[in-house]
Amino acid sequence: MKVAILNHPFTDFYSSPKRMNCGALYYLGEIVKPHTYCAFDLVRNKKKEIRIPNSLRYLSEYTASDKTNYSFFQKYYKFGDAGLLDPDKFVAEEFDCVLVTTFAFCYFEGLKELIEYIRKFYRKPIIVGGSGVSSNPGYYLDNLDIDFAVKGPAELSLCKILDSIEEGREVDYKGVFSKEKRTASDNCADYSFKPYVFLRGDTLMLQLTRGCPKDCAYCSIKLNSGDVYRKSPTDLLESALQTRRLDGAKVYRINFEDDNLTYDWEYFENVMEILKKNVGSFTFSFENGVDFTTLDERKIYKLIESGISQWNLSLTSVNYDTLKNSKRNYILELYDSIMNIIEKYNLPVITYFISGLIGDKSDNILATILYLAGKRTALGISSFYPVPNTKAVLGLKEEIVPELAKGSSFYKWGDVSTKKLITLFMLSRFVNSIKTVTVKEWMDFSVKIFKKNADFYITGAMSDKTALSKTGILVSIINEDIYYCCKVGEEYIFRKRDLDDQIIKRFFFSIKNDIIIKNSGGEVISGEIWSGLWEKAYRS
Structure with missing residues (x-):
């Protein structure tokens, strides 16, 4: 039996090496043996900026451009693409079954996109498994055009499913859900697995x-x-x-x-x-x-x-x-x-x-x-x-x-x-951001800060993110609020973020009065540093 094993695209503000890792495809390939398989990595290193989905538009007010290293997320991305799968080449391979692995319930929409794409040219069985499915297999069956949703470890049932499909037998195993049969998973069954x-x-x-x-x-x-x-x-x-x-x-x-x-x-x-x-x-x-x-x-x-x-x-x-x-x-x-x-x-x-x-x-x-x-x-x-x-x-x-x-x-x-x-x-x-700076680096820091209405700004060729972050920290602590940095013309403007006032007040009161900040080197960053720097930096 010939099996296609796929991952799927997903959307988020950020990714991680684990999410972009295709190793799970080949690990599953070892599990399905002696059946043959071909792995399709549809995530790879493909990354595309997209609009924030309508369901998350409430976050848009926080995504303003910010040149500090303590910024909020600024761009939303799609990682991977179902279109990397060539329909003609895929059909020519004559796969008997498709297996899709999904690692998180929250990335369901990317899986749905892939399944809908595949169903345009492929009508044979599709099996979906992984951590996402294991949390709620019924949801996947109700909302996707798939044949089986596998809950729990692949080692317990995957080869049995493939054998049954190949031999034309009914698929009836613990942990395997289908449109017709919603079974209970046996996660406590004894099983072994490879590293x-x-x-x-x-x-x-x-x-x-x-x-x-x-x-x-x-x-x-x-x-x-x-x-x-x-x-x-x-x-x-x-x-x-x-x-x-x-x-x-x-x-x-x-x-x-x-x-x-x-x-x-x-x-x-x-x-x-x-x-x-x-x-x-x-x-x-x-x-x-x-x-x-x-x-x-x-x-x-x-x-x-x-x-x-x-x-x-x-x-x-x-x-x-x-x-x-x-x-x-x-x-x-x-x-x-x-x-x-x-x-x-x-x-x-x-x-x-x-x-x-x-x-x-x-x-x-x-x-x-x-x-x-x-x-x-x-x-x-x-x-x-x-x-x-x-x-x-x-x-x-x-x-x-x-x-x-x-x-x-x-x-x-x-x-x-x-x-x-x-x-x-x-x-x-x-x-x-404060923790990344040593006491000496703070003491050696030099900047000239001016005020314009409710904003603060600096001029000149300061494009270094570290320096802009230090300036933003200094402005924020002295004025007891979080300021972000944007560039307008030749000026770097520091503006107050619209955050929860009560939390902000308690935070700055604490770090000015009874809470120390210890940097990554173990040094204590004291309040005297901020006041001394501000006296040298601020130009009224």
């Missing part, structure tokens, strides 16, 4: 574990991979690495895509030994975040010794009630103790937290921002996005529309308004 190993240039992407025994209310891992923590056999990882033709002279960057790789420390240590043996020189990071509750001083030192290049920590919130409601069972003091150890070493840190969880308050989110401002870490704010059938949305009465379920949509799913969500997002970026 995900994808090499592009000097970057090696790995995913070696699946499932999660934890009970975080907003997480969708269980819908796709189950609640049992599973590990791919290490001998299969070694075999996969040996087939990749790795260059012993290169220093590779390894990106672990796992959500809980350090959950089993003995397994992780075995993985690192295999990587040392087969990859040679490398650094690594956990781009999806590492669970800091699994760490201690000995393990932190071991990770540093092994070549970790950046810490990606997941905090969620500093508020106890928010953590409790989200089923994040730890206390803030544990994060403090881990950070006290990590801060001893000169490595970048990003701490992720969630803004706008159902039941959360803007005061709690601001408290998290102010708390992290005083830590040697960048702030990784993520606006809450609802995933169907997770515990966090069980009481949600409003329909979850895919376009609004993106983190970048800043939609009001709980008690925090869109304007407040964007204000908190902008403050996080503002703090991060």
